[in-house]
Amino acid sequence: MTASRPLQFTAHGWGEASESFADTQSEALRRIHDWGFRSSEPYQVVKVVDADVAGLCGYYDEIERRRSGLGFSIDGIVLKVDRLSWQGRLGFVSRSPRWAVAWKFPPERAVTVVEDIQCQVGRTGKITPVAHLKPITVGGVMVRRATLHNSDEIERKGIRIGDTVVIQRAGDVIPQVVEALPAQRPETSAVYRFPERCPVCGSRVAREAGEADSYCTGGLICSAQVVERLKHFASRKTPVDIFTLEARDGHQLPPLCEWEGWGEKSARNLFEAIQRARVISLDRFIYALGIRQVGAATARLLARHYRSLAHWRTCMEASQDRSSDAYVDLFSINGIGARMADDLLQFIAEPHNQEVLDGLTAATTEQLPLVTVHDYERLSNASPIFGKTVVFTGTLSSMSRSEAKSQAEALGANVAGAVSRKTDYVVAGPGAGSKEKRARELGLIVLSEQQWLELIGGGQ
Ligand SMILES: [Zn+2]
Incomplete structure (x- = not known):
């Protein structure tokens, strides 16, 4: 069955390469094409001088014009930094590259008929009206339903059952009704009346003053809401309660050992x-907080950078001010992007999270070293500078100071601002002054940038 289908392989990038085969993205695509592969087309190299993006806009417009004739469907273009060495320096935030960005076309629209409006009850009891449409293809996808959000939205757009409407979908977003076309409205149609009873449990529907959304008042008797209500009820317990369990045992309820099934x-x-x-390492502690976007790898980055829970909390609180050095420092960690930083700082800013952190800080003891044993082994085998203290001074030519810092930290080194007897390496570039002098007085190892890069294995 698969063989009967006109499948094609198109190369738009590459994974591991045993050796470098191009200096730029466009050269790489040309070479892939020359080797006989079908490569991703069309593309164009656009020179951007002095932040003048007119060329990029022109190409966007051109592709949008050619869109329907390309022979495959697209939802926009992707802008990439052409020079591969710059791609390498810009790196990734989680899985998304800093050197590529998608520029989507406006959503595609289509005209169809609202055959019915039905209400769905969410897990919080929120009632969402949904338009059931005469099926229509929009942007290559068959659309049968579109959200109408709430009763205000239906009223504002004047949508009735039987109306001809314009719908749109952008990317994976649920289709929306943009507007009704009253000129094509059937004479028999009537204004839509929002239900007064929950379609799932029959309870009264309530809408608070000033709120756009309507809710089912059924609570735990509404089967649409049971799971969410129970979760909310259970979540009134915080992680701190676990650590005080033994101290509280037998106070309000019989002791645990007397419970059925327990001894x-x-x-x-x-x-x-x-x-x-x-006893928990800092990275596992941060990971266990369940902050959105902060997975195990990010937690390790943070632990390695901030080293102690107290220091991490102090810096996160200081980072709430986006113009602070602490914020710049957070942002300079390779692998921490803007959205991740936002989620992190929002989490810290929440008073109830601070309470939990305070409670947990009292309940747990930090374990040193802050990286897990597994990590320690992996890094210490692979990295010649693991656990070493490094000071950068003077100008570096191949990278910025903050890049050098995050690279060294990623390899397990501790980057210090001042030279002391504990310093293992001083990396001195042109213009290094008192720090280099002090290092030589102390008899420390002073490296040139080149020697440093050789030590850490020529970069990444
Ligand atoms: Zn209900």
């Missing part, structure tokens, strides 16, 4: 396991 031994095992969990 002395199982209760003791649980309390001992909780005791052991009090």
Whole structure:
């Protein structure tokens, strides 16, 4: 069946390469094409001088004009930095490159008929009216439903069952009704009346003054809401409660060992396991907070950078001021992007999260070293500078100071601002002054930028 389909392989990039085969993205595509592969087309190299992006705009317009004749569907263009060495320096934030950005075309629109309006009940009880449409293809996808958001939206757009409407979809977003076309409205149509009863449980529908959304008042009796309500109820407990469990045991309820299915031994095992969990490395602590976008790898970056929980919290609080040095410092960590930083700082700013952090700080003890044992081994085998203290001074030619710093930290080194007896390496570029002098007085190892790059293995 697959063989009968006209499948094609198109190369638009590459993964690992044993050796460098191009200096630029465009040269790489040309070579891939010369080797006989079908490569991603069309593309164009546009020179941007003095931030003049007119050339990029022109190409965007051109592709939008040619869009329907390309033979495949696209939703926009992607702008990439052509020079591969710059791509390398810009690097990635999580899985998205800093050297490429998508520029989408405006959403595609189509005209169809609203055959019905039905209300869905969400897990919070929110009631969302949904337009059931005469099926139509928009941007290559068959659309049968579109959200109408709430009763205000229906009223504002004057949408009735039977109306001819304009719909649009952008990317993966749920299709929306843009407007109704009243000229094509059937004579028999009537204004849509929002339900007064929940379509799932029949409870009264309420809408608070000043709110756009309507809610089912059924609560736990509404099957649409049960899961979310139970989750909310259970989540009133915070992680801190786990660590105070033993101290509270037997106070309000009978002791755990007397509960059905529990005995002395199982209760003791649980309390001992909780005791052991009090000792945790900083990266696992940060990861366990469940901050959006902060996975295990990011937690390690943060732990390695900030080293202690107290220091991390102090810096996160200082970073709430976006013009602070602390914010610049957070942003300079390779692998931390703007959105991730936002989520992190929002989490820290929430008073209830601060309460949990305060509680947990009292309940846990930081374990040194801050990287996990597994990580320590991996890095210490692979990195010649793991655990070393490095000071950069003077001008570097192949990278900026903050890049050098994050690169060294990524390899497990501790980057210090001042030279001391504890310093292992001083990397001195042109213009290095007192720090280099002090390093030589102390008999420390002073490296040139080139020697440094050789030490760490020629860069990344
Ligand atoms: Zn209900």
